[in-house]
Amino acid sequence: MIKELIFYSFSSVLICSSLAVVLFRNPVYSAVSLILSFITSGFLWLLLEAEFLAIVLILVYVGAVMVLFLFVIMMLNINKETEKSSFNSVAPFAVFIGLIIVAELITIIWINSSQFSTSSTVIQQSSQMGNTLLLGTELFTNYILDFEIAGFILLLAIIVAISLTLRPRKNLKTQVASEQINVDPKKRMKLVDLKETK
Amino acid sequence: MIVDQIIWLPILTALIIVALGEKRSELSYKISLFISILVFGLSVYVLYLFDPTTSGFQFVLKTQWIERFNINYHLGIDGISLPLILLTTFLTPIVIYTAKTTSKNKLHQYLASFLLLEGLMVGVFSAMDAFLFYVFWEAMLIPMFLIIGVWGGKNRIYATVKFFLYTFLGSVFMLIAIIYLYLKSGSYLITDFYYLPLQVNQQIVIFMAFLFAFAVKIPMWPVHTWLPDAHVEAPTGGSVILAAVLLKMGGYGLLRFSLPISPEGSMTLAPLMITLSLIAIIYIGLVAIAQTDMKKLIAYSSISHMGFVTLGCFVFFIEGNALNPATINLAINGAMIQMISHGLISAALFLSIGVMYDRLHTREINDYGGIVTTMPKFATLMVFFALANAALPGTSGFVGELTVILAAFKANGFIASLSALTLIIGAAYTLWMIKRVIFGPVKNEKINQLNDMNKLESISLGLLALSILILGVWPKPLIDLMNESINLLTLFITGT
């Protein structure tokens, strides 16, 4: 019972905060609502015994990514533009279609529900060994290559982010090695025949 | 293994030549000439090893390629593909040999394109796996596209785009058909397709899908208009290969796919195909008379002659109530000879036009006249090729048309009579051109100062003339080569 209670309360909070992300005019408010939805989803994930991911979600997303978002919002100073109407001309139509999609998705889920395993009775291995340990073991054995690639992607992201935002100073004196190597003496020096002047 | 070498040796050489760069184009000329002659030697060696008494594929090479879909790198040669491979490897050295005079800029890339093309064309003719066939078929478009698009004439972009779109659109349908057949049979092996029990309706659909691809290549009326444009814009070597080999792929496809896979479908649609062939023969022949551009004229003549190939492939379906294996044999042999001979003759004619174009830089018939007074040797050969094009007995051009007409007459006298009109029409357009270009008083001062053929040109054209003559005087060896394979094909067509 307690699980159901937790699930329903948190999921209603999640839905509300998600709606808030979309509906707020001020991006700062949206960002804060997004933080809220991350936190609530973290709780819901705990319910599904994904402790590690829940914690990572909160630590990394709330702690790092969302802070980055807020940084950018403030850096660009865009909360001034909130006076405009926050929805565009296609909004009603989009909402309508969005509702249809929800309906369709739910229908599909419920049509297919007979195929789902209703196995909450499964022995919870992870409760003995701990979800983090299991995940770690899996990650560093079977998925080690993928893990490496993920790390590489992160590294790439760092480089890309820096190179995109870096504004080189003007008049910076640097060496261009290739030009130095390819210097052609003929281009540098010009022999000029001078006629005798009287 | 040797087939593998014939395919990949030129392709690898092409890569090397591109890597060598423009500065060493003289070296790359020598290399590519050597390699192409070597490849011709290899294919002659294949001919020597080839056993014409068996009908199946020989020199089979099979390696797994994509396991998931049961696609294999599966090569093999039979009597139908061997003559076409020989044609390809025979013409490529000639084209490369003459490339020096026709194309001066970026010679090494030009040569590389032809080597690449050669390998891919041989690939098409020797692929036993339908998917592999498709890959080669499509890949071949790329070098041809480049040859026309880079070294072509003024309007080359239009011509290339037209060429590419036409052929590509056609082959998409072929891909669908191949995939469908794969789903049916679980294999991409072409010969497995032959044994599929298909309903007549399915066969018709499959036939139509293949037809789109092959009709564009052949080309059949009304999807032929890309050819004159492509020819006019293509450089000499491009025209030669285009007319001599690329068009044959359509005919080869009909024999390799359409007829044995969907014999009943072919039978149902045979009246349509025969009508289209006759339109090609007569309508296009008349159109050729109206041309003022030599290359266009020969291009239309090619379409008209390829009409005989398609006629040969289908005319036997309308003979009486039951299929007669003897007629089938006759007609298909005729179609094959017609393909080979047209390959040689059109190549020779395009080379000849190239010889004139190199000197005067025009293809308009009206700019010429009285070539024979200043270039007697060339004129002799040109008249010979023209007569061969007009199906003179004793040249290879006659053999194919004779056999097809004989077969057509067995099937239906009227169709034969209509197709025999080509004797008049073909002579009219070819000799009408000869009359205005070669004979007559010297038209202008430029012609007065022409030099006769140089060594390069005389050797190339001489070789072609010789082969046309030999095939015309004694075509039996060629037929013996493919007889067994065509017998087998006949069995598939009659469904026994």
Added chain:
Amino acid sequence: MLYQLSVLVLVVPLIGGILAGFLGKTTGKTFTNTVTIFSVLASFLISSYILYTILNQPDLIFNQNIYRWLEIGSYSFNIGLLIDNLTASMMVVVTFISLMVHIYSIGYMHDDPGYHRFFSYISLFTFAMLSLVMANNFLQLFFGWEAVGVMSYLLIGFWFTKESAIKANFKAFIINRVGDMFLLLGIALLFSLSGSLDYSTVFSSGPMINNQLFFITENLSVSALTLACILLFGGAMGKSAQMPLHVWLPDSMEGPTPISALIHAATMVTAGVFMLARMSPLFELSESALSFVLIIGSITAITTGLLGLVQFDIKRVIAYSTLSQLGYMVVAAGVSAYSASLFHLMTHAFFKALLFLAAGSVIVALHHEQDIRNMGGLRKRLPVTYTTSLIGTLALIGFPGFSGFFSKDALIEAVAHSTVYAHEFAYYCVLIGVFVTSLYSFRLLFIVFHGPLSEHNNNVQEPQLSIVLPLILLSIPSVFVAWPTVGPMVFDSFFSNSIVQPTSIELFGYEFTDSLHFLTHALSGPVTYIAISGIGVAYLFYIKQPEIPNKLALTFKPIYKLLREKYYFDYLYENILAKFFSSLGNSLWNLGDIKFIDNYIVNGTARKIESLSNKAQLLQSGYIYHYALMMMLGLSVFLGWVIINKIGMAS
């Protein structure tokens, strides 16, 4: 032995021609003419030997394949030789005339820059003609048929810088091709019925073919054999220049005169007649085909002869005469008198070659003047040429005792006794033809050699020996060849192993004893008197009262115009048919290819797509959320499809 010799006959001129063609330019004129003349001489000698052998061994038919040309399934096509009396005599005629022309050409072509080319061509022509004659199957026949056509094409256009020459050779080739197409169709029909191209197989299955029908429509059918014969004769109409495919022959006079003698009088144009004789086993089975042959032949004989009356070009007059004589030969074939036809072919080959070469001699003597209005009185300046021309002319009109007399008389005799449909018509045609023949022949002779000698022709001299010698050599057979040969060739069984025809009694209603008796017998018929009256009229018109022809021309102006315009056949072909087809081609190209397919379908599709995409571009606002909306729409549709599928599967 005979086999090797026959192959040698065939191959020697080929080698000679090739050598002359490839080496002639570098080695000089003497080499060229030596090589070719010796090769043709060798060919002639061997042919004579073969004829001699065959004469000594009656019923010897020599039929052997040289090699297998093509083999497809059960069908095989061979290249081979068939030597019988017909072939052997044709071989001798061909090589003899060819030899004469070779010798003649040494002088005639002496100053021509294309000297070696000319000799090469005529040697190759000899090869082609021999391969036609010696063929034992339809394939080789067709090969020779087309090859002689090509050599004729090249030789008519020999002076290729002359616009009229290349026009004439193009015309000749195309019209010949029309005939060739019929021939090929005939061959194809025979092949489809008998399954072979060998003469022996086809002929032996002739009776079987005769019973088969060829369905033109569901209900309308003709006898397959008749159709095949008419198609074959269509080929002969092209090559032997029968109405209405005759127009190329007068134009072919653009070629050098030796060519006119060799190809367009003696040999190639008679190929059609030869073929009719060769195909006699088939033609004999079809009465209707024979009637067709007869009608065409008699129309040609009379109409083309009339045209000769109004020509002023010396060679064209002879060309029309050739046409008319070819008509005679065809008429003879039409009444089943193949032997008479062939006999006339042989005598005609001699005297017509003689006439042409004599004309050539006149032309050379007058420095390439061909208009007879500029000639006259040349009798005294060119005595040898005159004498030989006279002999040729007398032979042509069938003056008693000359070779033409025997052949023509036998031929007309056969027509008179024929029972084939339209034989009366043919009989009157040939009788009028005899009159017309002697009229135009003597018109030519009188205008050229008699009358006053004009000023500028005062210094004319007889040409060199190599030109005159063949004239003399040819005039001998023109007079005498018929005396010993008419009996065996026409009335006896000389051709019996190669030709199927009724017995001579049935054909001619006359029992042959000896040539003199035949001569007296023929004098009882009208032919000789008609011919002599023709001479008289010509004498009256062109010597006594030369103003009569002009008056006549004025009086019968429409008829004169019709004749001058050659019955408007040229006009029909060149200005109507050729124009029609070239404009048809043009409009097919412009309307069909460019406008309809290229502009409407191909580029039209492209344009349509372009305009559609222009419209579709309006959807492309560039706003991200519009694209996202489209994605949503797509997603919802996709999901809907999934649901429908699910429900469908469930139910």
Added chain:
Amino acid sequence: MLTLQSYLTLGAIIFSIGVIGIVINRKNIIIIMMCIELLLIAVNFNFIAFSYFNQDLAGQIFVFFILTVAAAEAAIGLAILVALYRNKKTIDVQELNSLRN
């Protein structure tokens, strides 16, 4: 009784909210990026739910990678955003239509 369906339904709802958010928004790209995060969360929900109910850890591993990639994506996206703002002086989606023409 908490079943798989309830989690999936939750995911579907969050997903739709994210999608709608992308489309109806006219303010700025930042909100769109946040909506993308919402979409990812929804997807992650599904993965974790399946992983739990099927007792298969692969789902969680996948979520782990999604989180990684999403973080990278957010970083790059924001960097692009900054660069964009510098060049265009705006991040208003209404004004960013250079895709057209």
